[in-house]
Amino acid sequence: MINNRISPITKSIVFIGFMGVGKTTIGQLVAKKLYRDFIDIDQEIEKEYNMPTTEIFKQIGEKAFREKEKSLIEHFSQQPLKIISVGGGAFLQEEIRNICLDNCIVFFLDLSWEYWKDRINLIIDSRPVLQGRTLEEIKELFNNRQEIYSYHHSKVKTDGLDVEEVADYIVESLKVTWDTHE
Numbered sequence: 505m506i507n508n509r510i511s512p513i514t515k516s517i518v519f520i521g522f523m524g525v526g527k528t529t530i531g532q533l534v535a536k537k538l539y540r541d542f543i544d545i546d547q548e549i550e551k552e553y554n555m556p557t558t559e560i561f562k563q564i565g566e567k568a569f570r571e572k573e574k575s576l577i578e579h580f581s582q583q584p585l586k587i588i589s590v591g592g593g594a595f596l597q598e599e600i601r602n603i604c605l606d607n608c609i610v611f612f613l614d615l616s617w618e619y620w621k622d623r624i625n626l627i628i629d630s631r632p633v634l635q636g637r638t639l640e641e642i643k644e645l646f647n648n649r650q651e652i653y654s655y656h657h658s659k660v661k662t663d664g665l666d667v668e669e670v671a672d673y674i675v676e677s678l679k680v681t682w683d684t685h686e
């Protein structure tokens with residue numbers, strides 16, 4: 505349920521979806537187009553620990569990463585007018601899902617496996633969750649994760665679209681949402 509106490513026009517926007525679907529890249533572009541601040545939760549966690557995610561997982565552990573992820577999302581999702589990209593695993597936590605769905609407009613970037621599998625080489629070095637798994641195991645993880653992304657307000661299918669096209673589509677659909685709430 506969307507929290508009606510916050511005007512849809514000032515609500516922050518949260519991007520969700522599997523690793524590599526483009527949350528960071530597209531989030532940044534949408535923020536630029538809407539003149540809003542962009543927050544990438546993975547980058548915020550890396551800043552706090554002053555190390556890349558792969559090192560955080562190795563040295564401090566995934567549990568600490570997930571706790572930090574939750575506290576940062578709780579913090580930023582309650583601020584207005586932000587564009588927030590959360591990590592691909594953030595919606596595994598029910599509390600994170602609820603706080604985002606309650607306070608923000610949640611956009612699911614939906615890319616099919618057929619397109620996603622061609623991106624793996626771009627991201628594998630910096631995503632510890634993908635490392636040490638076969639392509640079949642990654643496909644299973646990809647399919648299993650789709651359930652957590654079903655918690656959203658809007659979704660955009662990004663197969664075959666470049667980042668500009670996706671960002672423009674999102675900006676236009678937000679304008680429609682805002683216009684109907686004026």
Ligand SMILES: Nc1ncnc2c1ncn2[C@@H]1O[C@H](COP(=O)(O)OP(=O)(O)OP(=O)(O)O)[C@@H](O)[C@H]1O
Binds near residue numbers: 526530666667
């Ligand atoms: N629509 C697109 N078309 C082609 N390449 C894309 C598109 N969107 C993103 N990419 C590329 O895919 C790679 C992963 O994108 P990005 O880092 O934005 O994913 P992400 O969803 O933020 O992943 P993570 O959850 O792991 O942070 C980048 O190299 C980016 O340039």
Ligand SMILES: O=C(O)C1=C[C@@H](O)[C@@H](O)[C@H](O)C1
Binds near residue numbers: 523557
């Ligand atoms: O899907 C995941 O579990 C993750 C996705 C990345 O965005 C990072 O948050 C981290 O590598 C874990």
Ligand SMILES: [Mg+2]
Binds near residue numbers: 528589
């Ligand atoms: Mg990202």
